[in-house]
Amino acid sequence: MDLRRLLLAIATASSLTAVVCGNMVFEVHNKLKGREDRSLAAMRAHDARRHGRLLSDIDLELGGNGQPSETGLYFAKIGIGTPSKDYYVQVDTGSDILWVNCVGCDNCPRKSDLGIKLSLYDPKSSSTGDLVMCDEGFCTSTYNGRLQGCKPNLQCLYNVVYGDGSSTTGYFVKDYVRLDQVTGNLQTSSTNGSVIFGCGDKQSGELGSSSEALDGILGFGQANSSMLSQLASSGKVKKIFAHCLDSINGGGIFAIGDVVQPKVNTTPLVPDQPHYNVIMKEVEVGGDVLPLPTDVFDGGDAKGTIIDSGTTLAYLPNEVYKQLMNAIMAKQPGLKLHTVEDQFSCFQFAESVDDKFPVVKFHFAGSLTLTVYPHDYLFQIREDAWCFGWMNSGVQSKDGKDMTLLGDLVLSNKLVLYDLETQTIGWTEYNCSSRIKVKDDNGAVYSVGAHELSSSTTLVMGQVFPVLSLFVYMLHSLL
Numbered sequence: 030m031d032l033r034r035l036l037l038a039i040a041t042a043s044s045l046t047a048v049v050c051g052n053m054v055f056e057v058h059n060k061l062k063g064r065e066d067r068s069l070a071a072m073r074a075h076d077a078r079r080h081g082r083l084l085s086d087i088d089l090e091l092g093g094n095g096q097p098s099e100t101g102l103y104f105a106k107i108g109i110g111t112p113s114k115d116y117y118v119q120v121d122t123g124s125d126i127l128w129v130n131c132v133g134c135d136n137c138p139r140k141s142d143l144g145i146k147l148s149l150y151d152p153k154s155s156s157t158g159d160l161v162m163c164d165e166g167f168c169t170s171t172y173n174g175r176l177q178g179c180k181p182n183l184q185c186l187y188n189v190v191y192g193d194g195s196s197t198t199g200y201f202v203k204d205y206v207r208l209d210q211v212t213g214n215l216q217t218s219s220t221n222g223s224v225i226f227g228c229g230d231k232q233s234g235e236l237g238s239s240s241e242a243l244d245g246i247l248g249f250g251q252a253n254s255s256m257l258s259q260l261a262s263s264g265k266v267k268k269i270f271a272h273c274l275d276s277i278n279g280g281g282i283f284a285i286g287d288v289v290q291p292k293v294n295t296t297p298l299v300p301d302q303p304h305y306n307v308i309m310k311e312v313e314v315g316g317d318v319l320p321l322p323t324d325v326f327d328g329g330d331a332k333g334t335i336i337d338s339g340t341t342l343a344y345l346p347n348e349v350y351k352q353l354m355n356a357i358m359a360k361q362p363g364l365k366l367h368t369v370e371d372q373f374s375c376f377q378f379a380e381s382v383d384d385k386f387p388v389v390k391f392h393f394a395g396s397l398t399l400t401v402y403p404h405d406y407l408f409q410i411r412e413d414a415w416c417f418g419w420m421n422s423g424v425q426s427k428d429g430k431d432m433t434l435l436g437d438l439v440l441s442n443k444l445v446l447y448d449l450e451t452q453t454i455g456w457t458e459y460n461c462s463s464r465i466k467v468k469d470d471n472g473a474v475y476s477v478g479a480h481e482l483s484s485s486t487t488l489v490m491g492q493v494f495p496v497l498s499l500f501v502y503m504l505h506s507l508l
């Protein structure tokens with residue numbers, strides 16, 4: 030199905046400061062005072078042990094599949110509330126809040142074809158669930174100041190509109206989210222953190238009645254409102270995470286923490302952007318660099334290229350799209366393209382696409398390369414029919430601004446590492462059915478393996494196709 034999800038303007042302001050760490054180091058120092066052994070190494074070890082108790086590496090169970098003709102999305106399982114119940118949420122690096130469907134909601138899906146059981150969250154039936162009021166710090170910082178008309182006992186509301194036009198409206202609640210902390214090789218134990226998230230009470234568009242429904246969306250953006258930022262500011266995790274989306278077997282790996290294996294090359298994130306943006310320099314098709322104008326990737330509101338796990342396909346500026354398609358077609362001059370569902374360029378082909386189509390390479394600042402094989406950028410709709418996953422963002426954006434956005438189609442089968450502490454992002458080709466290694470604060474290195482939550486991996490032909498993500502914004506209002 031789908032589409033996606035970019036949160037363009039969620040204004041955030043000042044928030045909690047990280048005094049936690051300062052205090053902690055101070056305490057450790059005090060404890061060691063007066064002891065015989067005050068060597069730096071001992072202090073560091075002690076410090077690391079204390080940190081280790083606080084900073085967890087998290088293993089999120091993934092399901093889904095990035096293939097446009099299959100589910101077109103990836104989702105994770107998280108526990109919320111006391112007692113904890115499981116929720117399945119789409120993982121989306123292009124938006125900034127976690128929300129789940131709530132009891133009494135209007136137009137919420139009740140069942141899903143993804144082979145998962147949907148649940149509605151009820152803040153009243155969780156002994157730790159609480160409402161968030163408009164005068165609380167989270168609300169004022171998320172909306173960059175006190176909302177007009179805010180009085181005590183008025184709730185903090187949210188409204189997110191995603192790129193496909195679907196939207197979710199509701200109110201913020203606070204409760205415990207249960208996650209799996211990595212405690213050994215392929216071993217986890219339960220941990221939790223208090224997180225503020227959206228309780229959805231009205232959904233529209235695809236979020237309402239889609240057959241591939243989920244309980245909500247887990248925004249993995251870097252704004253302070255995301256679950257990751259909240260867990261990091263309460264000293265639970267580092268602001269580093271990685272995904273390896275497996276388009277072959279479905280599911281894959283999603284971990285929060287320091288990934289030490291595989292190693293990745295990185296590129297800097299463009300500062301002060303609401304999303305994960307990087308600088309693309311060149312595009313190479315079958316070994317030839319396209320003669321693109323140097324400012325071709327500067328268009329649109331977003332600077333650079335957006336990396337977004339919540340979008341299925343890859344969107345390129347008009348000029349890039351045209352040259353890329355021409356260069357690919359030059360290798361297959363006999364190919365007859367026809368348009369499917371008004372937007373996809375498709376063709377009949379019975380041979381191996383990897384033998385007959387060129388490899389595409391995107392080059393980024395800092396000599397990071399993203400290699401995209403024909404089996405990645407082409408998706409199969411029948412045994413002998415394929416479509417291109419490249420989309421022309423120039424044609425689709427109403428204001429003519431050309432954005433570059435890379436979604437699951439090109440991000441799959443790679444380990445993608447987002448290091449918000451060093452403000453870099455990197456990737457490497459990887460077998461997402463295998464395992465990665467994460468290092469915790471004690472220096473212990475553990476394997477984290479792949480998961481596949483759903484079992485429906487059959488190719489469904491002619492199913493709902495993906496749409497694009499662009500304009501997503503967050504509105505705010507009061508009850």
Ligand SMILES: *[C@@H]1O[C@H](CO)[C@@H](O)[C@H](O)[C@H]1NC(C)=O
Nearest residue numbers: 041042043044045046253262
């Ligand atoms: C986010 O939180 C950090 C510390 O927790 C704070 O320094 C920063 O100003 C906040 N950012 C915004 C945009 O509110």
Ligand SMILES: *[C@@H]1O[C@H](CO)[C@@H](O)[C@H](O)[C@H]1NC(C)=O
Nearest residue numbers: 110111157205219220221222
């Ligand atoms: C959170 O985890 C701690 C430590 O395991 C546990 O004692 C506590 O009961 C948990 N709290 C909730 C609300 O799940």
Ligand SMILES: *[C@@H]1O[C@H](CO)[C@@H](O)[C@H](O)[C@H]1NC(C)=O
Nearest residue numbers: 277459460461462463464479
């Ligand atoms: C990927 O890893 C899995 C699990 O280790 C293994 O079974 C599979 O053969 C690997 N695939 C490739 C292409 O190496």
